[in-house]
């Protein structure tokens with residue numbers, strides 16, 4: 001991974017993907033993505049009864065980029081979508097409806113109707129959404145696509161509150177341990193023969209594997225109870241969500257899918273005995289370690305004795321890192337202006353701030369970080385940024401979305417090939433999306 005990365009950084013600088021006019025880019029390691037996807041498939045194939053259908057639906061929110069969805073589809077993955085935009089991206093990538101799952105806490109009636117018309121599986125979030133599905137299913141001649149209900153097993157949260165979805169008061173799903181909720185869920189299934197799935201996503205980064213497994217065990221036990229009450233295998237698929245955390249401190253991939261799949265088998269053996277189809281929804285763990293942001297150091301300055309490298313990667317790209325630095329620390333590597341690892345001077349690494357281009361003081365992606373002292377024209381790399389960085393742009397200061405390029409650095413002759421994933425956004429595009437055609441709209445109002 002590191003060797004491919006070094007070659008790609010050098011080549012990106014040499015070919016001008018990064019330079020004075022394009023001072024920030026995102027790179028994606030295609031070999032890394034392919035091997036991670038293959039690792040996911042293999043890990044679950046090892047634990048399921050032979051022939052068990054499994055859909056690994058990539059959580060599009062983690063990298064909402066059509067070529068990425070297409071690459072993952074080539075590797076046998078589908079898509080989990082949570083908005084009309086994400087659904088449109090999955091379809092633009094050629095992912096077929098039977099390989100798409102729609103989850104979101106706020107689906108409109110029109111979105112639900114579209115999903116049913118297209119044949120896309122839906123996980124309802126709450127009783128009111130189930131009422132909407134009742135109306136839609138009742139009016140259809142054809143059988144609906146797979147429909148399920150999301151439950152919140154309320155097993156607790158992880159170290160990042162904002163990403164813990166199985167807390168007592170989480171906004172997601174039906175809170176299973178609330179008074180009367182379990183009985184309501186069992187009844188909801190017995191009254192609806194077409195409701196055939198249960199869904200639980202316990203949380204994302206920061207959730208221990210044991211907590212995730214406990215939540216999935218709760219969903220499995222509920223499915224068994226419902227099937228027992230109905231007297232047949234009405235629930236025939238369990239959607240276990242995503243959430244495998246990513247190690248942001250080294251190149252090591254830990255925990256891995258295998259560890260998680262083995263833990264699930266030990267915690268919920270019945271889940272894998274072939275009676276249930278499985279759906280997974282991993283996002284971050286599939287892409288994070290295969291992506292990096294490269295940014296030029298525009299200026300190197302000093303304040304109060306602290307060296308500061310002012311770069312072009314800040315809150316617009318690394319929003320969570322800037323606003324919640326303790327929860328989302330990033331590794332930073334230093335390169336020279338030719339894209340070669342920056343050598344340390346005799347005094348060793350220098351504690352310095354790595355700042356972004358946004359106009360607020362807290363726009364720092366790393367504080368007091370020990371690195372070879374950076375100079376204007378150098379390059380910094382923000383590692384492990386393949387998920388939730390490229391597609392979660394924050395339009396502060398009208399900074400453009402950077403270009404994203406995939407690379408193949410596996411060739412024996414050392415050549416690195418690049419493919420465009422997304423063009424850099426232009427200033428003209430920013431002007432258009434900022435209301436340019438309505439320029440006089442407010443002035444004409446009294």
Ligand SMILES: Cc1ncc(COP(=O)(O)O)c(C=O)c1O
Pocket residue numbers: 059062080103201203204205241242243244281282283284285
């Ligand atoms: C319902 C659902 N599934 C899957 C995911 C993906 O989680 P992760 O990227 O942590 O694997 C999320 C993340 O928010 C989610 O809300």
